[in-house]
Amino acid sequence: MDPRHKKILQRNRTNLVRDLDPSEVYDGLLSRGVFTQDMIDEIKSSGTRRDQARQLVRDLETRGSRAFPAFLECLRECGYESLTSLLQSEDPVGQSVPSPQIPVIRPLPVCPIDVREPDKIHSNPPKELPLYPTEIDIASPSPERLSPRPTQGRTRRDSIQSYKMDASPCGLCLIINNVEFEQHSDLKDRNGSDIDSDKLERRFKSLNFDVVVKRNLKHKQIRQELSALAKMDHSNSDCCVVIILSHGTEATHSRFPGAVYGVDGTSVPVQVITNYLNGQHCPSLQGKPKLFFLQACGGGEKDTGFEVSPDEVQPCMGGPDDQTDAIPVSSSSDSLSMSDEPDARATLPTPSDILVSYSTFPGYVSWRDTKAGSWYVETLDRLLKENAAIHDLVTILMMVNNEVSQNSAKGLFKQMPGSFNFLRKLLYFQAPPHSQFST
Template sequence: ALKGNRAACISVGWVKCLFPLFTTEEKDWNSSKPEASDVYRYKMDYPCIGTCVIINNKNFHSKTGMGTRNGTDADAANVAKTFKNLGYKVKTLNDQTVAEMKRLLLDASKEDHKNNASFVCVMLSHGDKGVIYGTDGCEKFDTLVQCFKGKHCKGLVGKPKLFFIQACRGSALDEGVIETDSEGDEQTSEKIPVEADFLYAYSTAPGYYSWRNTSNGSWFIQKLCEMLERYSGKLDLMQIMTRVSHGVSRQFESSCNLPGFSNKKQIPCIVSMLTKDFYFPV
């Protein structure tokens, strides 16, 4: 029994000896960590916040079978005002063909972005599963934005590239459902993924219709501009987009003369490959 007690005492002694050692090491490690803002927040101390390109497609060739997008001019004006107030150089292009959209985005990707903190593109058009319409046809969304990825656009590597897409992604209608309540400054070089630092903010979920008011513009753009104006500089972009999704999903419901199109809902779809928090400097 004595031998067993002696072993227990030795074991307890080891615990007493090691515990302060572990505590000291943890404290030293914490004190050596860089500030969170250095690692998890995009640098914004560039001469310019960046360019905002707006593609506003309203009128379509008859061969596409697509109707006029009444209300899109209100969206374009709202977006232009919002991003101009945030400090962006805004360029609005109306009624772009597929070839013109591709050329526009390619030219934008080839611009000198070394003095820019970010890049924004807003697409206002018809769409379907995986495609965006120009006035004369459609193109895969991935093809349109490929020129901004990796080595194709070195000036924006490591910087946020934000795409906001107001377009249908299919023809399904969201019926909705009843909710029940329940209780550092040194320059360094490192390899990063070519898909890093992108944000794709779609007005609706894959496969679904995206709603637009012919007078006030689309639900998504209305709420996006409202939340950007209210929270920029206070919240990071992903927090703002959560509020956009909340507003679109809770504050809008369709009212339409077409049978089966009333009382429908919508939820935006935010796809983020951002690697840091993004705060608009205001």
């Protein structure tokens, strides 16, 4: 498909997923050769109407130059005038669907063999003949079909069923932002954390979550907020998000490593935090995704990385302040804060539908700039803004891992985010239209 048409579909994916009933355009796309019956059956098996619409739009992007104009014709025939006008308004060039052409196949030449002189078969063999006609003139619905797909024989990633994420609001997002720590805790204030908190509050509001921010909580207050969250009725929600910005520590564990500190210097294990919302303790969230984002150190060790060839290191795609996040003007601890440490052990059954995203690998520090915020949150916020309308959460987190891993503090220290993923399906946020251009 023409890159221009791909971008049009991506920019309008939210509207298409919301308004399109894929069952109404299947026959038209099939008759025009855009999809095969097997491909349509696969789209049908992807789940709800929204899931089918989302997969249909993604598959269209792989179907060659005729797919976009053929899709417009199908929308027009089925009465989707507003969607048709929306897509056409972004395609000033416009294309008409070419009429099918009859294949022109040239016959293979016949090379007679003299049966009376069989030795000539080997002594003077005829020129090697092509296995296929040397010229085929045919209008293919998808040029990509001429070469086998590299993933052929494997389960297609976009055929996995997605979580239902269309409630309004989608769910509750709790942000715990610990900035100022009590003197006896021996933990420094986390200057710059308010920047992270403000960014994530705006971002999750744009993703249609109700956001509640709590600041400077002691360890008992963290537990109380999570307990209150677990006791709420989430029957009308599709998801729940917990974000904790604090110091952290390394600890032994049975499932989720690490712990986060209250401002009183007492830590709460990540394992305990996630258990508040598991299926046993919060029945109204059973089968629904529970997401935890932790900006906290996983320990005190600094990662100096390892040497790679120059072509393996991609430049960071962020703004001009990215390097100042990594290489502060001052070498003092006030300019670039490092602080996170360990948790306690807990033993509970393997949770389902839970994802915990860590800003750094367990055991290592997490870097934060006092003026620009943390590497992890800045990258997470930006990539959610740019990709929430296109990609699922796990894919976006992989992008976050890659970008943060390219940074270096003082030209030496590295950071590697990661996640513990117990989700069972793909998760797509409710991204606003043209979210990659929004604030």
